[in-house]
Amino acid sequence: MTTANPHPGVAVPALLERGRALTAPALRDAVGRLAAPMDTVAAYHFGWIDAQGRPAEQDSGKAVRPALALLSAEAAGAPPATGVPGAVAVELVHNFSLLHDDLMDGDEQRRHRDTVWKVHGPAQAILVGDALFALANEIILNAGEAGPRAARRLATASRRLVDGQAQDLAFEHRERVSVAECLEMEGNKTGALLACAASIGAVLGGAEDALADALEVYGHHLGLAFQAVDDVLGVWGDPATTGKRTWSDLRQRKKSLPVVAALAAPGPAAERLTALLTADAKKSPEEFDDFDEAEFAARAALIEEAGGRAWTEAEARRQYDAAVAALDTVPMPAGVREGLAALADFVVVRKK
Amino acid sequence: MTTANPHPGVAVPALLERGRALTAPALRDAVGRLAAPMDTVAAYHFGWIDAQGRPAEQDSGKAVRPALALLSAEAAGAPPATGVPGAVAVELVHNFSLLHDDLMDGDEQRRHRDTVWKVHGPAQAILVGDALFALANEIILNAGEAGPRAARRLATASRRLVDGQAQDLAFEHRERVSVAECLEMEGNKTGALLACAASIGAVLGGAEDALADALEVYGHHLGLAFQAVDDVLGVWGDPATTGKRTWSDLRQRKKSLPVVAALAAPGPAAERLTALLTADAKKSPEEFDDFDEAEFAARAALIEEAGGRAWTEAEARRQYDAAVAALDTVPMPAGVREGLAALADFVVVRKK
Numbered sequence: 001m002t003t004a005n006p007h008p009g010v011a012v013p014a015l016l017e018r019g020r021a022l023t024a025p026a027l028r029d030a031v032g033r034l035a036a037p038m039d040t041v042a043a044y045h046f047g048w049i050d051a052q053g054r055p056a057e058q059d060s061g062k063a064v065r066p067a068l069a070l071l072s073a074e075a076a077g078a079p080p081a082t083g084v085p086g087a088v089a090v091e092l093v094h095n096f097s098l099l100h101d102d103l104m105d106g107d108e109q110r111r112h113r114d115t116v117w118k119v120h121g122p123a124q125a126i127l128v129g130d131a132l133f134a135l136a137n138e139i140i141l142n143a144g145e146a147g148p149r150a151a152r153r154l155a156t157a158s159r160r161l162v163d164g165q166a167q168d169l170a171f172e173h174r175e176r177v178s179v180a181e182c183l184e185m186e187g188n189k190t191g192a193l194l195a196c197a198a199s200i201g202a203v204l205g206g207a208e209d210a211l212a213d214a215l216e217v218y219g220h221h222l223g224l225a226f227q228a229v230d231d232v233l234g235v236w237g238d239p240a241t242t243g244k245r246t247w248s249d250l251r252q253r254k255k256s257l258p259v260v261a262a263l264a265a266p267g268p269a270a271e272r273l274t275a276l277l278t279a280d281a282k283k284s285p286e287e288f289d290d291f292d293e294a295e296f297a298a299r300a301a302l303i304e305e306a307g308g309r310a311w312t313e314a315e316a317r318r319q320y321d322a323a324v325a326a327l328d329t330v331p332m333p334a335g336v337r338e339g340l341a342a343l344a345d346f347v348v349v350r351k352k
Numbered sequence: 353m354t355t356a357n358p359h360p361g362v363a364v365p366a367l368l369e370r371g372r373a374l375t376a377p378a379l380r381d382a383v384g385r386l387a388a389p390m391d392t393v394a395a396y397h398f399g400w401i402d403a404q405g406r407p408a409e410q411d412s413g414k415a416v417r418p419a420l421a422l423l424s425a426e427a428a429g430a431p432p433a434t435g436v437p438g439a440v441a442v443e444l445v446h447n448f449s450l451l452h453d454d455l456m457d458g459d460e461q462r463r464h465r466d467t468v469w470k471v472h473g474p475a476q477a478i479l480v481g482d483a484l485f486a487l488a489n490e491i492i493l494n495a496g497e498a499g500p501r502a503a504r505r506l507a508t509a510s511r512r513l514v515d516g517q518a519q520d521l522a523f524e525h526r527e528r529v530s531v532a533e534c535l536e537m538e539g540n541k542t543g544a545l546l547a548c549a550a551s552i553g554a555v556l557g558g559a560e561d562a563l564a565d566a567l568e569v570y571g572h573h574l575g576l577a578f579q580a581v582d583d584v585l586g587v588w589g590d591p592a593t594t595g596k597r598t599w600s601d602l603r604q605r606k607k608s609l610p611v612v613a614a615l616a617a618p619g620p621a622a623e624r625l626t627a628l629l630t631a632d633a634k635k636s637p638e639e640f641d642d643f644d645e646a647e648f649a650a651r652a653a654l655i656e657e658a659g660g661r662a663w664t665e666a667e668a669r670r671q672y673d674a675a676v677a678a679l680d681t682v683p684m685p686a687g688v689r690e691g692l693a694a695l696a697d698f699v700v701v702r703k704k
Binding site for chain 2: 037103122123126131134155162165169170
């Protein structure tokens, strides 16, 4: 959406790399404490080993959350390392939800490799998810004096994360989902944990509630911006870049933002889309799998024609603006504010 | 094992009923806050409604944990109600583990009715389990000033609970399991959460660590006594009382205490048992299902002949003694000590 980096002084890759580098040892240490074979299964999930147990260095995700947690500590005037237990706990909760969601959704691939339930079976996916969640609580509670305050924010975010997944699953079985419902679901499923990542470092750094709350608002809007971009990429993303199939979300019949926004719009495109998707909903997964590219392309074109794409792109921009505006409501070091704004920028301009 | 109640002044049913009565409203309130349809699924799991959503009053379990948590508060000189958030959190964690374990183990029945994954599907069993775990953390962290201390004990117990389930699953795929390994697994799977229930009320009541730790030791041994009794009932329990099939644990090829103790014993009975179980392990579930009563009865007789039953019954008694002895290491009101001892008694003499 933006074409040039408006924060030329801030190197986002360096912020992400710092987050990864500072968080990785503590994360590996925590996961290494799990009872066998959960330690191995978790190491596979994180991309540290392959399915045969050989050391690997896989794509471990964008690492936006750890970068946020460290900047968050700096926003409170603490060294970035103060945010590490928060970064680790948030990563553990995020990965707990990935393990369980992949199983619930029947997703066979994540980050270009087979998901845990495909490789190690459903029981291990459930169990290791539970273990990561339990570890997250233990780690954050023992993160010094401010640990309990941080734990409270993490607990609420975790509960909202589960609520969001429940809503997402429930939407699959419903004919109509409103834009407001979709935004509420995404606020729970994506916003809550990013809000926690953005505020937990500050809490650990001894920040007052006003600063932590402002950072939480920033993270909440950042999460919604992130998800709006994700929803656009889920339909129109380039498979070579995203690692997903073409029209990925349409194949999964997801009621994502572009779809619900298009369906809610007036006009003939929305009407034709409604008729098509209503018919689609009655098809079996097998019939649906037989669709060719042109049929998905036709649906994507109707969504675009009805304004679903433009609305979602504008929504990403609105959420981005709200995120950055939240940073201006509280004092923090200028470099940290720049870094947080640059991360928000990175999130909305990304292609995968 | 004991034939007369050695604590004639203490009415165990009244202690259990008090635990249920004080805990139920807070538990229902917490579960009612879950996003739909998780509130309904959880209400089914707890036995408050039937599969069609009609109000029901099902057997909701023995409620030993809530009774313990309230006595625990009284041990610290606090009113029983002080232990309620602890009782609720422990119940939520316990039921999170039941929901997930039933799915992982493929168990279709619990408390004489279909398990959640059978009625509402695997995704809801995973999701509602996650939600109960998340709720438990939120509730205990917000349980006043001592909440964080209580939360630390609950977090460790939860992590050990998951470790125990991992060990239990791993044992299924192993030819030999030692008695020590079995005890370690049971300490994690059953001991840790009972230890938490027995100490969390005291922590919430402002107890010093010495009292909470002693209560934790009591609960740990109580858990191991409980599990030893469970393992005996799992082979020789009366189906009319337990609600399970005859030879239930043998049908599941569980490496429970009587089995591992028998296999570890010297002599011809253990040798014959080893040969039989080694052959059993190679059978498919279908072949195994075709076994008639006499074949299970023969295995049970060999376990008994090799001393597996006597050893496990003696172990229950040893753990009971250790539990009660732990109570004598710290000062607490005499009536509370009597109540805790009576509950331990109830656990080892129960028939279901």
